[in-house]
Each structure stands twice: as C-alpha cells, then as structure tokens.
Amino acid sequence: MSAPVEAPLTVSLVDPQLAEAASALVEKLVTDEVASKLARQDDTLWGPDAQDEASKRLSWVTLYESSKPLVERLTALRGDLHGEGVDRVVLAGMGGSSLAPEVICHTRSGSAVGGRHPITVLDTTDPGQVRDALAGDLSRTVLVVSSKSGGTVETDSQRRVFAEQFAANGIDAASRMVVVTDPGTKLGDQAAEQGYRATVEADPAVGGRYSALTAFGLVPSALAGVDVGGLLDEAAAAAPELQRDSADNPAIQLGSALAAAHNAGAEKVVLADSGSGLVGFGDWAEQLIAESTGKQGLGLLPVVVESPDAPGFADHGHDATTVTIGPAVGNAQIATEGSLGAQFLLWETAVALAGRLIGINPFDQPDVESAKQATRDLLDGDGTTGTDEAPVLVEGGIEVRGEWLRSPSTLVEALGQLIAEAPDGGYVAVQAYLDRLDDASAEVLRPEIAKNTGLQTTFGWGPRFLHSTGQYHKGGHQNGVFLQITGSVADDLAIPDQPFTFGELQHAQAAGDAQVISQHGRPVLRLHLADRAAGLVALTNAVAEVRR
Template identity: 65%
Template sequence: MTTDTSAEITDPSLAREAEPLVQRLVEDRAASKLAASDPTLWGPEAESEASVRLAWTTLHETSRGLLAEIDALRAELHDEGLSRVVLAGMGGSSLAPEVITATAGTQLVVLDTTDPGQVADALEGELDRTVVVVSSKSGTTVETDSHRRIFEQAFTEKGIDPARRMIVVTDPGSPLQELGEQAGYRRVFTADPNVGGRYSALSAFGLVPAGLAGADIAALLDDAAAAFPDLRSDDPANPAVRLAAALAAAHDNGAEKVVLADSGSGIVGFGDWVEQLIAESTGKSGLGLLPVPVENVEAPGFATAGQDATPVAIGPADGTASVSTHGPLGGLMLLWEFATALAGRLIGINPFDQPDVEAAKRAARGLLDGPAGGPAATPLTVDGAVEIHPNGEWLSAGVGTVAEALRALVNAAPRNGYLAVQAYLDRLDDASISVLRPELARRSGLQTTFGWGPRFLHSTGQYHKGGHQNGVFLQITGDPGSDMEVPGQPYTLGALQRAQALGDGQVLAQQHRPVLRLHLTDRAAGLVELVKAVQDLRAAG
C-alpha cells in the first residue's frame, strides 16, 4: 500500500472474523470491479440503479475541469466585494462542503434547516457581500427552494439584483437548472447525474461551495487520487476491503451500530458526513449499519461500546477502538465511499437506493396541505414549558412529567436497541441541546444518536425506517420566536418545520416504533427543564 490513507482492524477477534470476508472480496475482485463501475456487484435487483450511480469512483479525475472554473468565479466575486458564501442545501449537498470548509478553516454559512430563527440569522449577515449557492440534485428540494425564495426577496428588498447573487449546483435537466437559466442566475453548474447525493463530495456539489469559500479543493482531489490505486486494488491489504469486511463481520455478529469518534485526525465534522453515507447507503430491508457519531473517544457509547456496536476511530489508532481509519480528508472520503459500497455487497443490500426517504416527505406534504397555519396537535399533558406528545400507544396516560415520559421511552427500547434524538430547532442558537446525547447515552445504556431536523431526514432518516427496527425516537420541537413567510408558498418556515417533525413521527409510528415528541413552548425555559429531566433519570447500570 502506497498512501497515507489507511484502515486498521485493531481488535484481534474482529480481525479474525473479518478475514474470510476479506478473502471473499479479493477472490471476487470486488474492489477493481467497483473502480471500473461494474453494476453487477450487488445482484440483479440492484443492477439498474447501480448502473447510473458509480461515476463517483473517478471524480478525483473527472472533477479536475471544475477547478479553473471555480477559481475564476471566486476571483470575479471577490473583485466585486462578494466574499460571504451562503450554501442552501440538504444532505449530501451540504454535509461535504461543511466538513471541507470547517477542516480548511474557511467560512461557509450552511443553511440546511427550516428553523425560522436560523434562517433569519443568515439573512442578518452582510447581504451586500453575500452570494448564495443553491444546491439540489433533484432541483425540487423543498427546504432549498424555500431558502432560494427567501434570499431572492431579501436581495430585492435591498435593491440588489438577486440573479447576480445566485449560483446553482444541480443535475442536468432539473427544474432548478431551468429556473436558474431562465432567471439569468450568475452561474449554473450541472453535476454528473451518475453520482448519488451521498457519494458526491468530490463532485460539483462538494467542490463549488467549498472552493468559492476558499478551501483548497485541488489538494482534496490530489489526496483522493493518491489513495485511489490502493482502494481499487484486489490486494487483501486494501484499506477499503479491510474496513468493509470489518463492518460487515460485526454486522453479521449483531454489532450493527458503528460508533465514530475523532482521535486527532485534524478533520472537523467527519462523523457527520460519514453518518449520512453509511446510514442512507446500508439502512434498508431491515438490515444495515447505524452510525453513531460521538463527541470524542472518551464519550459514552465509544469506550463503553457493548456487543451491539463497533467503535471506530477517525484518526490515529486509539486503544479503545476496534477499527481506525487515518489519512487526509480527500483520501478518507474515497476510502469510506469504497468501503460502504463493498460492505453493502457483503451485507446483501443495494447501497445506492433510498426506498424509505420519500415516506416522511409525503407525510409532511400531506400535513402542509391541511388546515391553514400547518399541523397542530393536542399534548397528552404539559410539564412546565414542555408539552408531551407521544405518537402511538406505547405511553401510559398516567405519565405526568418529562422525566417519566423519557424513562418510559427508554424502557420501550428492545434489548440492544438504540435511542435517536431528533432536534427540530436552531442548531446555532439552540446548540446547547446537543449535550443531551452523551447524557442520555450514559443514563439509558443505549447507543444514542443526535440529529438536527430536518437535515437528518436526508441521511439517517432512511435507516430509521428501513434499517434494523430496534430504535426509539425522541423528537424535540419548539415554538419559534418569530416565524417567516416563504414567498410564493402558502406556508411559513415554522409550519414546514412542524410538518416535517410530525410527518416523520407519523411514519415511524406506523412502523410500530415508539416516538415521543417534546414541544418547548418557550425554548430557553423548555431546554433548561428538559436537561434537568434528563439529569433526573437514574443512571444506567
């Protein structure tokens, strides 16, 4: 092996279990076939989808032509004093640019929310020097379209030509391409349509916003190119083959959760990016790997991972990890993409479809089409500034406090289940709520994930509905301080956010999963009460 991009199985027992799967991938020449875009690797049922989803394997070469275009546009923008880049995108369109720019230390304002307060904060930036990258593969993403409408109106109200401030990244032939060209947007980039969203980090979706924000995207491609010869090799030392075999062997032995912690990689937020890649690629047909990004290698759920989870260090090998992956960002992205696709072959799923994502979108749309003002709900009971809304019939009517409801939710989890915390709030102003993840993990004894809504709907939302059905779900919603109209649409951002939470909860409940929604009628007071209720739970064990 010739590069700094590596994967090491540090748990001897897991290494022994993975070895037969390593040999199977080597004998099948799976890595070289994947690099050559062979769509037959995942069986006849997946072949049609895979045949139009494999161009990502050579993006480190095919994206080179974008570099000069992006550099020229960035120089042009800076000559006009436009140095603030706002990215309107969801899922694969936002997570890769965010980790690229955060790691590079360059500023990118990422809008992957329907929270009115967070969008208002983005609008309160310096519009005079702002450009907006509107990024959507389908060109119909409701959140992204809402952001576009809101910014266009804001520019117009300030006497700024919105078309000169709008840059589009989309697939060829999408409604967004047509709109951008008809409206005369400053630039419309079309990406390779044979790349799925979660595998698009090294395409225009990752490179355009990151490059305009000042990240060294040429180095990113260079690092991926350096890793590629090893990743396509049918050598048993291939790091992607070894990582895929380890994950699949663990899955087959009941460790379907992958706990991800940084161990000094120097990369910021990699767990959030790889979470989407793994969950949406593998979580289907009642199978798959649930990624659990945690705060550090000492966090609850990592060092204390039980038999249902595999701790993976992102960075140098850590003594508590079973697996570690190491390398520069471009190399690591390509490593995990290869490994995820190969793990899909071993587990027996199609890693390129997302059959359960649309269900929550349909439910949200149905609720938005209901009474004016969006969906409403009557709480089971109210505890201070927190309304308690169970979805389904799993919670006793006698529950009167938030702490009691939380304990009931934890008790509803099956053995080796997991708890998913889903916060439909402002991930900047309400960031303190993320403390709930380690606290709940410590006190419940369950592997616990934390996701900001609605962005997780474009990633782990697939796993929640299609993966192992052993999760319980804590939704946290809150009254916005003030709402925001979506120009040209019959709903507000607040109504859309509420519909997304209720719609997803509705779909999960239909699959007989326990869902508890805690609605904060006063966000600040409700957050304090919620944290106290979690602390009042008896520690697990």
Template identity: 65%
Template sequence: MTEVWGDERLREEAAPLVERLVAEQVASKLTAGDPTLWGPEAESEASIRLAWTKLHETSRPLRGEIEALRSTMNAEGVNRVVLAGMGGSSLAPEVITNTAGVPLTVLDTTDPGQVADALEGDLSATMLVVSSKSGSTVETDSHRRIFEKAFTDNGIDAASRIIVVTDPGSPLEASAREAGYRRVFTADPNVGGRYSALTAFGLVPAGLAGADIGALLDEASSIAPKLAQDSEDNPALFLASALGGAHARGAEKVVFADTGSGIRGFGDWVEQLIAESTGKQGTGLLPVVVENADAPGFADAGQDATPVAIGENVGTGLSTSGSLGELMLLWEYATAIVGRLLGIDPFDQPDVEAAKKAARSLLDAPTSEPAKPTFVDGTVEVHAPEGLVPAEQTLTAALRAFFDAVPEFGYVSVQAYLDRLADASAVVLRPEITRITGRQTTFGWGPRFLHSTGQYHKGGHQNGAYLQLTGAVDDDLTVPDRPYTLGTLQLAQALGDGQVLADHGRPVLRLHLTDRAAGLAHLVKALQEVSR
C-alpha cells in the same frame, strides 16, 4: 498516508471476507463501474451511480472554473458564501470548509431563527449557492425564495448573486437559466448525492469559500490506485469486511469518535454515507457520532456496536487515519462494498420519500388547531403515544416510560427540530441519554437528519425509539409565493416523519418546548431525575 487498523477479533472476522472479495475481484470491478456487484435487482440503479470512483480525475476541470468565478465575485466585493443545500449537498462542503478553516454559512434547516441569522449577515457581500440534485428539494427551494426576495428588497440584483448546482435536466437548471442566475453548474448525474463530495456539489461551494479543492482531489488521487486493487492489502476491502463481519455477529452500530484527525465534522459526513447506503430491507449499519473517545457509547460500545476512531488509534475496534480526500474515497469504497456483503443496494434510498410525502400532506391540508398535548409540564408540552402515557403526568415519568420502550440492543434517536446555532446546548442530550439507558444514542438536527439517518430509521433494523424535540417560533419567516411559513414547514416535517415512524410500530415521544431555552434546561433536569 492512509492507515486502517482493526483489533484482533475484527481482523479474524474480516480475513475470510477479504479473501472472498479479492477472489471475486470486487475492487477492480467496482472501479470499472460494474453494476452487477449487488445483484440483478440493484443493477439498474447501480448502472447510473458508479461515476464517483473516477471523480478525482473527472472533476479537475471544475477547479479553474470555480477559481475564476470566485475571483470575479471577490473583485465585486462579494466574498461571503451562503449554501442552501440538504444531505450530500451540504454535508460534504461543510466538512471540506471546516477542515480548511474557511467560512461557509450552511443552511440545511427550516428553523426560522437560523435562517434569519443568515439573512442578517452582510447581504451586500453575499452570494447564495443553491444546491439540489433533484432540483425540487423543498428546504432549498424555500431558502432560494427567501434570499432572492431579501436581495431584491435591499436593492441588490438577485440573479447576479445566485449560483446553482444541480443535475443536468433538472427543474432547477431550467428555472435558473430562465431567471438568468449568475452561474449554473451541472454535476455528473451518474453519482448519488451521498457519494457526491468530489462533484460540483461538494467542490463549488467549498471552492467559492476558499478551500483548496485541487489539494482535495490530489489527496483522493493518492489513494485511488490502492483502492482499485484486488489485494488483501486494499484498505477498503479490510474496512468493509471488518464492518460486515461485526454486523454478522450482531454489532450493527458503528460508533465514530474523532481522535485528533484534524478533520472537522467527518462523522456527520460519513453518517449520511453509511446510514443511507446500508439502512434498508430491515438491515444495515447505524452510525453513531459521539463527542470524543471518552464519550458514553464509545469506549463502552457494547456487543452491538463497533467503535471507530478517526485519527489516532485507540487500541480497540477500528481506526482510520489520513487526509480528508483519502478518507472520503476510502469510506465510499468500503460502504459500497459493505452493501454487497449485506445483500442490499447501496445506491437507493427507498424510505426517504415517505417522510417527505407525509410532510407535504400536512402542508396541503393545514389545520389552525395545534396538536393537543398529552399533558404539560412547565415549559414542555408532552406528546406521548398511547401506551407510553405515564400515570404520573411529569416529564420525568414520560421519559422513564419512553426509555423502558427501547428494546435490548436497540437505540435512541434524538431528533431536534430546532436552531442548530441558538439551541446548540441540545447536543448534551446524546451522552446523557446514553449514560442513563445504556443504549447507543444518536443526535440529529431536523430536518437535516431526514436526508441522512432518516433512511435507516425506517428501512434499517427496527429497534429504535425516537425522541422528537420541537420548539415555539417567536418570529416566523414567510416563504415567498408559497402557502406556508418556515415554521409551518418545520413542524410539518417533524409530525410527518413521526407519523411514518409510528406507522412502523416504533415508539415516538415528542416534546414541544414553549420556551426553548427554559424547555431544554427543564429537559436536562428531568433526565437527571430519571437517572436517580
């Protein structure tokens, strides 16, 4: 059973907004697919983005199709699922399978080492799900090319192992059918990527991996009638109003901690939903996912942030509890309604393309000369922008100068263009930086976060400072029939996004680790010296 709780201040702030939303019949209009809820400028986009409110009903035929395909593949000895997808195409399947306790190898990276690890699995038992709404996602296309060649090189009929999920009419649908891939699933095109958890994008890879997608749809169905009601008891109206009311007084950050929900990775999924939906036109809600309720930035969230417990109520801020399907639909409703309260279109992502264009321009005009660092400290090359070059050329001094550039009530974004598995220790940077600076700090794996919080960084409140981590590549991977390697693409994505952020007038400090393990250790030591 879903429960939403807010502390006394949030309840008081939310009350008049809930009353207004009920009077305006926002919940029922949203459920009916009314595209006028966000104003005339958003109407065109909204008119083709609202089918998600009915997915718990319309996606049910997928269950039988997915189970039949899984049974056939398993009978052939193919039971390992690798998913190539970015953003909503990977975040939803990952939280669904992690929560269900079934294995799914997710590739939402351009790090050569992480992709190589996936290739080292048992290819004879592997199926590749290629998932892309547009059909032209560069990361996903690169993964498809690499795995297709690997299958062929190992004497495996590649076409029989590749399953595609895409929008109808996309370039990927056409090329997949021409190539004779094992199966092509087309999703409902009237659903945006971050609202697509209960479409084929979320259900196909999760179902093939063994998750009970029928139960997930049942969970969403159980809460759907309540979310459609124009009533003060509608939990989505209260949740949206609490977040909107907090934002109005300057709490534009939302800090998520799991407090025993039993859902693994919900914060990463809801992070994209909120950041891409609201972070635009200089406003929005910045989700900050922390390690637990004791982590820096949660209990001591500060006046610019609202703590949200996923699971057990901790007595302050907000809490939401329930099953995964319930919480997914609840937060989708609440996020769309927050868009109305903030006066923005929750279904577009106007700033995401900027980083992609910048990366493409670097790939189209490659240089053999690597960027010259400002200075080098041990195994870390420091690339500091003009104005943040310390007099003392040490990593510690560079970090101090960078942290001094974070505005009051601003935030730090750690962007790790590294291997999410082999370089997992990098996550310790988030709580350490929060502790040192007293500023909310986010952590994202690049380029994964570009399809998530990347929109907010450029379009939301312009008070962020960005710490980029890039690393040396020992064994690069060629992308078949493309003039670049994965390592080249990964670096281009970091440099491209960094340039766009700098063009927005934001401080960007890039640290390049010439030895990843040693560099991360040196960085942690330097942070400890900053705090002294």
C-alpha cells in the same frame, strides 16, 4: 492544480476478534476481484435486483479525474466575485449537498467556525437560523443553491427568501445566485430563465451521499477559497491502493470489518474523532453509512460521538463497533487515518463493499420519500402541523405527546416509558427540530441519555437528519425509540409565494416524520417547548433522572 499529495492511508483493525471475523470476508472480496471490478464500474456487484440502480450511480469512483475541469472554472468564478467585493458564501442545501462542503471548508480552515475558508451552511427550516443567515452582510454575499433533484423544498424556500431580501436591499438577486444541480432539473431551467450568475451541472451518475468530489462538494468549497484541486489530488493519490484486489487494501479491510461486525449483531458504528484534523467528518460519514445500508431491516447505524471518551464509545456494548477517525485510542476497534480526499474515497468504497457483503443495494433510499410525502400531506391538508394534537401532559412549558404513552404523570416518567420501549441492543434517536446555532445546548442530550441508559444514542438536527439517518430509521433495524423535540417560534418567517411559513414547514416536517416512524411500529415521544431555552434546561434536568 496542486501537486499530487502522497498522504498515507491506513485502516487498523485493532480488535483481534474483529480482525479474525473479517478475514474470511476479506479473502472473499479479494478472490472475487471486487475492488478492481468496482474501479471499472461493474454494476453487477450487488446482484440483479440492484443492477439498474447501480448502473446509474457508479461515476463517483473516478471523480478525482472527471471533476478536474471544474477547478479552473471555479477559480475564475471566485475571482470574479471577489473583484466585486463578494466574499461571503451561504450554501442552501440539504444532505449530500451540504455535509461535504461543510467538512471541507471547516477542515481546511482548521476550525468549525470562522477561519480562512468561512462558509454559512443553511440546511434547516428553522426561522431563527434562516434569519441569522439573512442578517449577514448581503452586499458581500453569494448564495449557492444546491439541489440534486432541483426540487428540494428546504432549498427552494431558502432561495426564495434570499432572492426577496437581495432585492429589498437593492441587490440584483440573479447576480448573486450560483446553482448546482443535475442536468435537466426545474432549478436549472429556472436559473437559465432568470439569468443566475452561474449554473454548474453535476454528474447525474453519482448519488447525493457519494457526491463529495462532484460539483456539490466543490463549488461552495472553491467559492469559499478552498484549494479543491488539492482535495482531488488527495483522492487520486489514494485511488490505486483502493482499487487493488489485495488483502491489505484499506477499503477491503474496512468494508469487511463493518460487514463482519454487522452480521455478528454489532450493527451500530460508533464514530469518534481522535485528532484527525478532519472537522465534522463523522457527520458526513453518518449520511453515507445510514442511507447506503439502512434498508430491508438491515444496515449499519452510525452513532457520531463527541470524543473517544464519550458515552457510547468508551463503554460500548456488544451491539456496537467503535471507529476512530485518526489514531486508534481508547476503546477503538477500528481506526482510519489519511487526508480528507483519501478518507472520502476510502469510506465511499468501503461502504459500497460492505453493502455487497451485508446483502443490500447501497445506492437506493427506498424510505426517504415517505416522510417528505407525509409533510406535503400535512401542508396541503387542514393546516395542522402536529402541535394541535392535545398533549397528554404539560410540565414546565413542555408539551408531551405520544398516543402510546401509559398516562405518565411527569416528564421524567414519560422519558422513562420511552426508554423502557427500547429492546436490548436497541437505540435512542434524539431528533431536535430547533436552531442548531442558538439551541446548540440540545446536543448535551445525546451523551447524557447514553450515559444514563447504556443505550447507543444518536443526535440529529431536523430536518437535516431526514436526509441522512432518516432512511435508516424506517428501513434499518427496527429497534429504535425516538425523542422528537420541537420549539415555539417567537418570530416566524414567511416564504415568498408559498402558503406556509418556515415555522409551519419545520413543524410539518417533524409531524410527518413522527407519523411515518409510528407507522413502522416504533414509539415517538414528542416534546414541544413553549420556551426553547427554559425548556431545554428542564428537559436536560429530566433526562438526568432517567435510568434504564
């Protein structure tokens, strides 16, 4: 175990008006001794309606201690694998099972690709991206199968195809499978029955979005070579400060500022990195914030942007609060600085406190299941996955769908009708059910739409975002409009012993989510690209012409 890291942890409320608005909430949290009660895992902090759920979800506050026994075990497991020449880690996981390990490994390597702690994160159903993961050197590969419920359809599908390909290459699949799950799941039972290399049970009293310092965050990171003991030490060093009932407690300051902004109508939280070195931290915080707060028509919508100079941050309006991860620069209203372990614990604590102040239960996710059920219904039904519906328009190989559309004659007109549906203070959600490696150019749509429309704009890779902002889309403020993008599959991939392929699953997930969002009365513009590369170019060109 590394020596404790005494890294400073600071929250700066740069905007004087926001600091003033937050001050009354800070005083209330201090007077009510909320920080120390949370440290004692007091499940009454969010009211009687939330108490049952909270009683099963508060072990995250002491993970910096309770996870320490894992370090020695994981170090030994990594040593055994390396002794067999197995040093490539592929992580099959969604949401909280993948976001934290990705941030940990990329941060410790100092880069989002390659580096000293490489890991391949497979959080998709896109056939092309799954094939890319399978194309790596399987003789050197260990697959970490990570699912809290043990029944995540994406993760199970990935496990099935890797097991098949291990066997096809003469590799004992069971010896290359490491499972992370809660006690008593079907996945855990399966791992025991089939003799998987290892099963690590996570603390069941921690929700997925709070699981960065559980086995879900630590197992794949440790196998990739990260000093996870040092990560726990960073959190441990910050814990005493975050548990103090004091006005200078960083978590009290951050949680109060977020809640004060929300209650004043600035319900978007625009996150930009300003040189923190915490690679991809905003993507992890996105799930934490959206799933914890987006419910009952309330909540904070995280908007992760490219830099403090990006549209949505540099030109934010009254409906948004800007936060830098790192030093305060540009139009930052809040800045948070500290080590990765400390920032994990800071944001978890602050979001839990903000939930109390906003008046919601930060530990449930009542609207996540609806899109999953809609997907199951599509796959179990007549076999249609949404692209069978007749388009209202086809332009340049892009099929345009949306029953609410008013007879657009061009793609630009259809996009304009979508933007016109957004109310003042609303937002645009771009949902790309594509390959986030090969189709990465789709990410330019976020800043382009934000710049041209003045609306806060989010970007999510599907189905990854379903385990993140998907909760907010249905349960949060109902002022969003949705641009959903799917693409034709040139070379689909079968899922062993399943009646559907990866491509069919991906399109069913898109159609199912669109169906549920539409049922909430929000417009979804569905674009299907017959040719992904050409379609993205055409779509980017069309977006450039759209104005609000």
